[in-house]
Amino acid sequence: MENQKKRVVVGMSGGVDSAVSALLLKEQGYDVVGVFMKNWDDSAEDSECPAAADYDDVRSVCAKIDIPYYTVNFEHEYWERVFRYFLEEYKRGRTPNPDVLCNKEIKFAAFLDFAKKAGADFLATGHYARLERRNGTTYLKKGLDEGKDQSYFLCMLSQSQIERAMFPIGELQKADVRRIAGEAGLSVAKKKDSTGICFIGERKFKQFLQTYLPANPGDMKTLDGKVVGRHDGLMYYTLGQRRGLDIGGSKGGTGERWFVVRKDMENNILYVSQGAESELLFSRALVMSGMNFISGGEEKPGFDCMAKVRYRQPDQQAHAEKCGEGVYRVEFAEKQRAVTPGQYCVLYDGDACLGGGVVDEVIF
Known part of the structure; x- marks a missing residue:
């Protein structure tokens, strides 16, 4: 098969989504390599998401589907590019979203560089998102499972990052992913989904933050x-x-x-x-900076769109207006509850994710 000429490095987390992603690519004839990323040193912590246990699951899955697997350590990169920012934002009283930054700076930057050096044509992950390649441009689209769509977390990726990406389960429902894993005899078929920020795990957030601030x-x-x-x-x-x-x-x-x-x-x-x-919780507009348009092109001066100010929020009708370099004011058709500085505002055109930026100001 033609796909046998293409090597794909799959980011393996130890969960069912990345496991099925690797399985599907293997069945499609790709040369698949599983790689486990270790981004946080939890060896001395009482954590509920220890890397060792997740790596054991990766090893079990890769052995079952007969692909090679490796581990790569990005603890330093994560600390410098994600965690420092996370702490600085909290010092300012803001509420950051490190998962978005991790995708931009680690999974599709440091890890993508690693994959390229390993001779990979593509980097695949278990995100619920889709890609459409049209007329030389790659577009990011929502995953078909509305309850699991993760395009929000990919809003800061660039064209050069997503053109080398693959999201094998983006067309599937979560129930189908688990069914496929079960039929293939994968040990993670019924493994509980991870929630929250992995370096915090199940510990109390306030207790974790007090360790550093x-x-x-x-x-x-x-x-x-x-x-x-x-x-x-x-x-x-x-x-x-x-x-x-x-x-x-x-x-x-x-x-x-x-x-x-x-x-x-x-x-x-x-x-x-x-x-x-209180009315103080409801705002009609926001100003965001660092606006990233995933598919490139010149920044538009103004346009109608749909927007999210948090993950899992239903799309909201909005109008975005440029008011500086990478700075946009987003006005909503209906007032929004608890828009929070430090979070990301992500813009959509139908099921296509246009990109996003960091909320800097809330306008009441």
């Missing part, structure tokens, strides 16, 4: 200035957050749930509200 406690106030409690440090909270405020029994309260509505970084105050959600 000093806490700076301060007052927790209502919008009219009444002190209702103390916060542990603004970096531990995000807009719209309801859990973990520890003020449920505050005197004078209504008994309803509290939620975060604003952070005052200058005065180290966390503002909260109770009951009906």
Whole structure:
């Protein structure tokens, strides 16, 4: 088969998605090599996603489908290109998304470079996304499983990155991926999906962050200035957050749930509200920087689109207007809840992901 001439390096995580990706490529006649990326040193930590256990699963899968497998260590690159940024954003009181940056800087940069040096024609991963190559340009499209689509996390990839990429399970539903794995006798067929940021695992987020950043406690106030409690440090909270405020029994309260509505970084105050959600949580527009257009071309001055400000959010009608180099103002047809600086705003045209940028300012 023609595909036998093409070598594909598959990023193997130890999960069912990458396992089935490797299996499908092998069945299609490609020369497949499995590679496990180790991006975080969890050897001295009580973590629920230890690399050793995941690597054992990779080894089992690769042996079953009869492909060679290797491991590559990107701990240094991850620390310098992703984790430092992660910490700096939290210091600023923002809420970063390291998974997006990991795809841009590690999986489709450091790892892609590794794959090229290994003689690979393509790099494949288990993302639920699709690619369409048309007239010399590669377009990123949503995965067909709406509940699993991961195009959001790939919004910062460039044309040169995705033209060497493959997403073998992008056309499949998750249930079909598990079925294929089970029929092939893969040991990870029923393995639980990983959630959250892998270097944190199942540990409490606040406890993890305290390991790297000093806490700076301060007052927790209502919008009219009444002190209702103390916060542990603004970096531990995000807009719209309801859990973990520890003020449920505050005197004078209504008994309803509290939620975060604003952070005052200058005065180290966390503002909260109770009951009906405050208008301060709903914004009509945002300004994002570093806008990346995946398929290249000149930046458009203005255009209608659909947008997401968080993963799994339904597409929202919006209009994007250029207001600087790589800077866009995105205005929504309906106000959006808890748009958070540091997160990514991702733009779509139908099922095509145009790209995205980092939310810098929220406009009410």
